[in-house]
Amino acid sequence: MTERLGHFIAGETVPPSSGEYFPSTNPATLRVLYAAARGDAADIDRAVASSRDAFQSRAWRTLTPTKRGHLLRRLGDLIGENAEELALLESLDNGKLLREMRGQMNALPEYYYYYGGLADKIQGAQIPVAVPAILNYTQREPLGVVGTITPWNSPLTLTTSKIAPALAAGNTVVIKPSEHTSRTVLRLAELAVEAGFPAGVVNVVTGFGNEAGVPLVSHPALAKISFTGSTATGSRIAAEAAARFIGCTLELGGKSPNIVCDDANVTNAARGVVAGIFAAAGQTCIAGSRVFAHRAVYDELVERVTERACTIRIGDPLHSDTELGPLAFADQLAKVDSYVKLGAAEGATVRVGGARPDDLELPGYFYSPTVLTDLDNDIRDVREEIFGPVAAIMPFEHEDELVALANDTEYGLAAGVWTQNLARAHRLARRLDAGTVWVNTYRAMSPMSPRQGFKSSGVGIEHGIESMYEYTRLKSVWINTDEGPVDDPFVMRG
Known part of the structure; x- marks a missing residue:
């Protein structure tokens, strides 16, 4: 009997609301590997609600940035400990060379170590305003629930480039992997819970773009969408994000x-x-x-x-x-x-x-x-x-x-x-x-080096410290330290 894989929501594997599954095939042998849950709007709504609740929970909101960094580093450790399993699963799913997948999996922990180290280093600044009695400072805050849609060619690597900075910044995430490669992303969510992330911080809904991806992008509780895929799809996502005034990071096509x-x-x-x-x-x-x-x-x-x-x-x-x-x-x-x-x-x-x-x-x-x-x-x-x-x-x-x-x-x-x-x-x-x-080289990359697509190749930055800012909002705080009488209320304070 073909193995069935459910969604991963609120820290556990759950069946699809419709009860429907779809097959995933090994592209080398054409044999069915497993059946993945066929997600729909109801599943997306449940996952987003779980991530929203997790974002608002004391277990996540009161966690210090340093402790978030500890969790990310622990997740990196677990990926390294399970690298061989993950490499094999990914190679079976998308047909890439096992030795290439081994290389990717062995390098993947470095992303979590890097962003784990950055988690408590995103700082605000004190602004030298004109009035000495007024203290003005900035702080960076997490956005909320981030939706990520990832492709089939490097599922874990491309998912990591999105969720590692998002989690380091204090967000929660809902991931919709490609329908061709569901398994390793589901395994990643399991490892996140094992690493100590609170239930609901990382949720995964599997399925097709028009059935699960569209409801995720258009969900009213979403604070940002991060997508890697075709330029045509990215254009539609950008239009949806702009209509709702939420951020989007898009890594799209190339003809390099x-x-x-x-x-x-x-x-x-x-x-x-x-x-x-x-x-x-x-x-x-x-x-x-x-x-x-x-x-x-x-x-x-x-x-x-x-x-x-x-x-x-x-x-x-x-x-x-x-x-x-x-x-x-x-x-x-x-x-x-x-x-x-x-x-x-x-x-x-x-x-x-x-x-x-x-x-x-x-x-x-x-x-x-x-x-x-x-x-x-x-x-x-x-x-x-x-x-x-x-x-x-x-x-x-x-x-x-x-x-x-x-x-x-x-x-x-x-x-x-x-x-x-x-x-x-x-x-x-x-x-x-x-x-x-x-x-004099090609295809070299590092989690420390930012990547940005120009023209139709995308919007926003992935990798590097710059990508952390993609998952935060900037707040300016003004505090009057003068306890004396308030000046003329009809004059703007500078």
């Missing part, structure tokens, strides 16, 4: 340029291109999907990337020698394949890949690493986010031309630059419209 200059170490650059687009099967918002190579090194780079794409080991993500696992679900496979066919129809040359591998024993949603050339910056494969292992490689000649091409996109999430010229590195980092710029 990975730039190889004429003086680059081409061997390293080719490896960086492979890492930028073929790691995680290209299913990452920061994928370096648009590759610009100077004409002096273009042919060599294309050859190196194509040769490596031909030798990438595709297979079971649980095997230690596998380098490329499946796409996460059937619709994503169909989307990637349709884009490659569209590119070919628009004149692109498929140097390698462009189809499902035909020599695998597993029946899952696998797609071969694909390299496209002979294209320009105007075709859809170059302008739209594919979210799969498809690299579009284009030449350039001059720096001004490159900057114009790289910035000619609605997105502005990330960029990579490969050069040995220090002046050029700084110059391009300044000129590129991207919230993150890597030089």
Whole structure:
């Protein structure tokens, strides 16, 4: 019998109000892993009420920031102790390599340690106003109930980037994970209770976007929404948040340029291109999907990337020698394949890949690493986010031309630059419209380093101390210390 997973509300597993469940499938084997609760507005209402009650409870409101930090560090410890279990569950759920998930899970405690350390370091300030008898100071307060909606490509990492600063700031959270990857987020909520967080501080409702996500975003008791996903969905969420005057943090799509200059170490650059687009099967918002190579090194780079794409080991993500696992679900496979066919129809040359591998024993949603050339910056494969292992490689000649091409996109999430010229590195980092710029590396990140998407790639900041401010409100307090007669009541005090 297929295992059934309920929601996690008020510190315990509960069945869906409708009694309905939906299957989650292993994308490598196509076997059903479990059935998750199919959440709806009633479940969301129950979860938000639980988080609101927890936010107002003495157990949470009177907890000092230092003690909140202790709880976050304890949660980090528990994630580390259960890293192997979490890595396996996540790999089974979304098809990412087990060794990559191990790396993510082993790094994840650092996020909770970092924000645990920041919990008691968010301070206000005394303002030197004109009247000496008046004391004016500021303080930062938690917002209340924060709703988070997270995607399927890195469920725990992307959930953590939202809830760790939110909890450190004193908020409570309701999480709606992707319907494709429910299990590890539910496990995270269980570990939060084990760590000592009061019941209701962390709640999880599983289900589909239109059935559970929409009621969460529109819930009147929500103080903020934090979302990672598509730009189209993010736009709708931003409109809903604006209509109700609540905050939103949105990490959205990307079509990131990975730039190889004429003086680059081409061997390293080719490896960086492979890492930028073929790691995680290209299913990452920061994928370096648009590759610009100077004409002096273009042919060599294309050859190196194509040769490596031909030798990438595709297979079971649980095997230690596998380098490329499946796409996460059937619709994503169909989307990637349709884009490659569209590119070919628009004149692109498929140097390698462009189809499902035909020599695998597993029946899952696998797609071969694909390299496209002979294209320009105007075709859809170059302008739209594919979210799969498809690299579009284009030449350039001059720096001004490159900057114009790289910035000619609605997105502005990330960029990579490969050069040995220090002046050029700084110059391009300044000129590129991207919230993150890597030089001679790609996909590096840290909980300490803030990330922000420019243009259609998002609103707000994740990671770093800056993200803590995203989950607080600023209050200005004025105290008159003069006990004498009040001055003219019709004159504003300064």
